[in-house]
Amino acid sequence: MSRLCIIGDVHGMLAPLRALVCKLDIHPSDKLVFVGDLIDKGPDSIGVVKYVESLRRTADYEIVVVEGNHEDRMRRYLRNLKLRPRVAIEQAARAPELEQFKEQLASEGMAFLDWSVPFYRCKTHDVLVVHGGIPGTLQDFPVSVEEASALTGREAKRIEKIYRTRFVNAKSGEFLALGDQGPADPFWAEVYDGRFGHVVFGHQPFLSRPAKFTYATGIDTGAVHGGGLTALTLQQGMSPTFISVGSERFTPYVLDPVPHPSN
Ligand SMILES: [Mn+2]
Numbered sequence: 001m002s003r004l005c006i007i008g009d010v011h012g013m014l015a016p017l018r019a020l021v022c023k024l025d026i027h028p029s030d031k032l033v034f035v036g037d038l039i040d041k042g043p044d045s046i047g048v049v050k051y052v053e054s055l056r057r058t059a060d061y062e063i064v065v066v067e068g069n070h071e072d073r074m075r076r077y078l079r080n081l082k083l084r085p086r087v088a089i090e091q092a093a094r095a096p097e098l099e100q101f102k103e104q105l106a107s108e109g110m111a112f113l114d115w116s117v118p119f120y121r122c123k124t125h126d127v128l129v130v131h132g133g134i135p136g137t138l139q140d141f142p143v144s145v146e147e148a149s150a151l152t153g154r155e156a157k158r159i160e161k162i163y164r165t166r167f168v169n170a171k172s173g174e175f176l177a178l179g180d181q182g183p184a185d186p187f188w189a190e191v192y193d194g195r196f197g198h199v200v201f202g203h204q205p206f207l208s209r210p211a212k213f214t215y216a217t218g219i220d221t222g223a224v225h226g227g228g229l230t231a232l233t234l235q236q237g238m239s240p241t242f243i244s245v246g247s248e249r250f251t252p253y254v255l256d257p258v259p260h261p262s263n
Pocket residue numbers: 009037068069070131202203204
């Protein structure tokens with residue numbers, strides 16, 4: 001029976017990633033999916049990308065990388081360099097790691113951004129994998145990655161919120177930028193009604209153990225903050241299983257923690 005293995009935010013933590021892939025013992029009929037944010041914050045982003053690319057070339061199972069807000073930021077930077085160089089210069093001034101990482105990618109000849117996808121829907125296991133979350137105002141979800149890539153303007157902007165949704169407006173369900181939330185505004189997964197199926201997501205670290213909501217599961221256990229790296233494995237007819245490995249703290253945990261759902 002095939003398994004779907006979904007790995008949380010790696011953020012340049014190569015050693016835990018290698019250990020977790022080893023522990024997962026992935027078979028040819030399985031599929032390995034990343035929730036995004038392979039890069040930034042941690043010690044070895046380029047090492048992680050190299051490892052994932054080499055797995056993709058050599059492993060006998062399929063690998064999918066869903067983009068996180070950090071991949072999205074890199075992609076925007078590369079696009080701006082071509083189309084709006086002045087904006088790219090401003091971006092690089094704020095975040096010098098962008099230019100450095102671009103150079104590293106180029107010298108390694110790596111193109112993971114060309115094959116990463118904005119989301120992943122698995123019919124067999126009936127889940128939708130996104131990096132961040134689903135704002136309550138999102139009424140339709142693209143049926144395919146192709147449909148999503150063809151979106152422009154407002155429609156594209158609306159769907160791009162899935163990379164970075166955390167809190168949503170208590171009344172309207174609208175996306176709130178980090179820091180704009182008030183005490184009454186819920187974390188998106190607390191109020192998500194399951195309209196696009198069960199969602200597996202990263203982005204928001206739930207230190208040391210994954211978070212199970214009614215229609216969503218958060219699997220970023222904060223590898224880069226010392227909380228370990230976690231995979232969720234799904235297999236038909238079996239209960240979902242979490243498999244984790246420990247990690248050393250590289251970056252302190254500074255976000256407002258979201259309370260764990262009671263389960
Ligand atoms: Mn993220």
